[in-house]
Amino acid sequence: MTRWDDLVQAIQEGDFQGTETLVSAMLKEGIAPEAIIQEGIVKALNIVGKKFSEGECFIPEMLIAAKASQKGLEMLKPALKKTSYKERASVVIATVQGDLHDIGKNIVAMTLEAGGYRVVDLGVDVPPDKVVDTLQTEKASILALSCLITTTMEAMASTVKAVSRSGLQGKTKIMIGGPPTTEEFARKIGADFRGKDAYEALLQANRWSGAGL
């Protein structure tokens, strides 16, 4: 018996053990891992992400759901290797140079990963050339940049400039986020999108990669 609702609920509640037990039982039943991602993990994140965006749940609830999704995903990885499953796209994510804040960036990274993306997380205080190098070596098609403080918005602009100078513009879609950023700022510095939270980041990544939610 496929208990999709149970899995969706376990993820929403941050029930790590329950998530792992259900995923493992589903695999044993012969359910395709891609289906578990789509019907379980992505669905749960969709519900929590929407609630977060609408102010019905808050950082703790969003964080535990993202973490539970990761637990489920870890269980699925060996099975996924045996299938033709391909991640939707590779994403390089970083908090820009001079900025050490990462809770928002981490939730976005976890959400994108659980949403089917290969995520290369460069951490915090990341210089522009490291971002460019990683985009090239990882052949990533999406760059996600975060900053919390006004003064590091300049570093975000230089990072976007470095990407465009490196000839990656056109090949890499750039999304930015963080409290001081705005859509206007994104346009000004040449980023393609500004998201206000992890859910918006996932929706936009899906639009770019041609995947539906």
Added chain:
Amino acid sequence: MAPLTPRERLLTALRHQEPDRIPLDLGSFVSTIEAIPFEDLKRYLGKKWKTQCFLRDHVEVPEELLIQWGIDTRYVRLKPPKKWKKVIEPDNSFVDEWGTRWKKPPGSPYWDPVGHPLKRATIEDLEKYPWPDPDDPGRTEGLREEAKRLRESTNYAIVADGPFLGIFEASWVCLCGPEKFFTDLVLDKPFVRALFDKIIDIQIRIMKHYLEAVGDLIDVIIVGDDLGGENGPLISPAMYRELVKPYHQRLWSFIKKNTPADLFLHCCGSITPFIPDLIELGVDIINPVQVAAKDMDPKMLKAKFGDRLTFWGGIDTQRVMPYGTPDEVEEEVKRRIADLAPGGGFVLTSVHNIQPGVPPQNIVRMYEAALKYGRYPIRI
């Protein structure tokens, strides 16, 4: 109205009556100038003041400037404990007395917490943890004399600055880090309560020494605990009531019992849903009134809570102060005065400290405009 003394002015506003003009503030750990914009301001004013900082890069504003701008508040604050020394290491980081490592990376004007000592802690670890000594005599050394001097030889309103971070922010920003703490808020409540129990006992003891030194000499005492983000509360009001509020109650009711001063809560972000709880816990003054955050329209706040709360802050530091022209700053001051000043219950200062990147012309204009338009009765 005949001019009031600064202290009378502030106390009148706190009683929700209209003084001669709006009281002005500058100088607390949440309403001062950061070192970088202070250097710009000194150059602009042609002054050679020595830059003296407290806490991290928080400037002790020179008395000459406080007088020139008509600032009504003067501060006393706890000193660092004797057993702890701030040692800046080669990677430009230091460990505070609670064990959190702060770092300022090249290119950043801010110290940020990077080393969270309780990142993987269990309840048992809390017992073994080297907590700060709340009885360290260094904290209050000379403090009573300073407060007495201010009380006896000046007529300013005396404010006791915030002595520590709030229990919620100290836990997630510093001790545990956000990932552990926000996860534990849902999945490991016994740990959260055990941690809060540890912190609150120390905070109440530090507060006891603080109030024994200055409790009878001050007009306002500051506490802080940020509960909001840009787009809404960080946690649900229900979670606040279940886990955090009982600890706020313990500290704040202790303060209320031990000083007649008004209780000033610094609480950043979008926090409107918490305000009724905060009022219930005895908060008299709310700061910084982060007008750029969601659901923080000052007019709405004044209409809903203005009879019970004094608003302290209100001049937008996120958009207007750094990016506006001096004329736009003046418009911002007029707007906030129109919304918040009628009937008293308003102390004007910027939303949080004046940040790097704020032009000195804008700081000067903010205080000029406050004096120009801040006379009661308000006519804007």
